[in-house]
Amino acid sequence: MEKRELTCIGCPLGCGITVTLDGGKIVDVTGNTCEKGDIYARKEVTNPTRIVTTTVRVSGGQAPMINVKTKSDIPKSKIFECVAALKGVTVPAPVKIGDVILKDAAGTGVDIVAAGNVEKLA
């Protein structure tokens, strides 16, 4: 039996979770205080994923940058590729929360969407 100690990143509470593995198979998850923790722990020991947030440039907007994020979590190993795919991307204002900025980022099948609002320069 192998025990792995994790800190849940589902929310800022940061619950300490213990996952018990038997030959790579999860037999027990303890320490989580919600369902999210259970899901996180199972994923973290098999296929760790993260939501990636960054910024891209905006042209003709009231702000020069806009917050963007992966619409859902992507494999941890794809974080840098995903950010690299956004280098050089400029979006014209206006941009609204949820607007798709880049489809299928770094072959993850996940879209990058706007996570802020930038209005057009008056």
Add this chain to the structure above:
Amino acid sequence: MKTYDLIIIGGGPAGLAAAVSARDSGIESILILERDKNLGGILNQCIHNGFGLHTFKEELTGPEYAARFIEQVKERGIEYKLNTMVMDITPEKVVTVMNREDGLQQLQAKAIILAMGCRERPRGALNIPGYRPAGIYSAGTAQRLVNMEGVMPGKEVVILGSGDIGLIMARRMTLEGAKVKVVAELMPYSGGLKRNIVQCLDDFGIPLKLSHTVVDIEGKNRVEAVTIAEVGPDRKPIPGTEERYTCDTLLLSVGLIPENELSRSAGVELSPVTSGPVVNDGLETNVDGIFACGNVLHVHDLVDFVSQEAAAAGRNAAKYIQGAFDQNARRVRICAEGGVRYTVPSYVRPSEIGDMLTVRFRVGDVYKNHAIAVYFDDQQISRRSRKVMAPGEMEQVILTGKQLSQYPDLQKITIRIEEA
């Protein structure tokens, strides 16, 4: 003089939530004063996710979380002024403001909510020897530069302090192509949330050196290198443990201080521990009709709790304006003892709390397998075991109206950390 029922100082998360709840409690005449060019406050530069899990059951970025509240303010048609600096508040609740359109103006409020937030402790407060070259930034300044202005402050980075903004910026600078060489923390524990250590440092292999501090900054025009050393239990550097890191940038994430210059001028009593106002359960300060919430009151870890606290301040300010806030109700002091550094609120009016009251506090050290005990005078009321408590993570206890009603002669409430 123009008058408003309620003036809210600050249009960040606290000010926005306070305004929405005051309006929903029946207050029509509300004005929010914001010095920046947008509502939303510091959330606008916090592009990482994890906001709003408690409030919206979703993981939002800072701008997304702010947008939800800005929308609520706009839907309700609540008046706000941007690019407007508050110069002074008097105990009589006259607010002196200045902006380019109106010039200098005085406004009379029936009630005021202080929601000015906090600011970062600067280098000058640290006594680090060395020159004063370019390349030394507070973590929040770097965050604003990278996320809002689109400018990178440097390429090779050392971070002093492991507060949340420092941890978040370690990841952010790394994603933008900088090399973050080390995060040094003076204390033997991190000042940030555990989850941020996992996903901002561990994920990227950035070392965190606890019990370390900066002892030298080299470079005359631009930072060229930073030397860190281990510190002993007295927090003094231990000779012989120095390590030199070549770098062009030093970020400081060494604490946040509630911004209370205006509170002081209004005669608001401040706590020497939190640097924020001393308040009762209604979040009212010692000055009649002046309330406080959010990071100006005490520095929070989670914006969700700021929003909750601010909503309570909005409801109570509404009650005050409507003449339903009983300031003369008997009050009981909450004493923070045995590892509890402070509590918010500091006073409870047992007759006024309704069903329950959340008392928030921080501990002064890392406690493993300890319990949070609550006493009404000498009687233990509750005891809750906690596996780990740390200064970087806010704790809470809930007092119920039912408990309090059973102790009509209660003199003081004590919250302390005890061995489990």
